């Protein structure tokens with residue numbers, strides 16, 4: 001069975017709550033495509049107004065991060081139960097910006113993955129190599145490690161519902177999209193890694209996105225690849241162009 005495409009916007013640290021509602025109202029009619037899962041991953045403070053503004057549409061709301069404890073003395077963190085109560089269905093975990101600026105490791109990402117599944121939140125787990133790693137030829141070794149650690153303890157049934165976003169760090173926000181061949185090659189490698197860790201059925205079911213300077217021009221070819229099931233879109237998700245990306249074909 002063909003996998004359903006999933007196109008998610010990652011707003012990062014952009015949009016005040018009132019700007020967020022305005023953006024949703026602009027994008028709503030542009031992303032009304034029932035054949036694709038459309039997700040807006042938004043800053044924590046925007047979640048409630050965005051959930052409200054997305055009611056009655058095909059848009060699902062995601063968070064950009066989450067903590068792995070249920071509650072307690074963790075100043076500044078957001079618990080999974082808070083997200084589900086607010087109407088969140090997805091959470092971006094292990095984005096390279098969080099790994100780089102907030103010291104996230106694959107081990108903490110793994111704890112968050114397990115907690116997200118426990119609460120019925122679908123994780124969008126990010127992985128990707130630096131330019132240096134690509135030049136050294138260790139891209140796949142590095143990504144396989146990120147995936148294996150990230151999925152430790154995750155059951156095959158849970159993994160089947162997960163989303164992995166392959167985002168080469170050198171392509172994020174740089175305007176440098178990976179070539180279609182580069183993106184397909186790594187996404188296929190990630191699927192092979194899932195088949196090794198679990199089985200063919202799990203590898204066939206899991207959805208793998210590409211992320212890194214995706215735009216309306218590059219999306220059609222990228223999303224047409226066998227192992228690319230959509231995109232995680234940063235900059236272009238804040239513009240009407242996101243509608244063209246969702247309607248890539």
Ligand SMILES: O=C[C@H](O)COP(=O)(O)O
Pocket residue numbers: 010095167171172173174175211212213214232233234235236
């Ligand atoms: O999560 C999204 C990615 O970091 C890609 O961002 P970008 O589309 O602005 O390059």
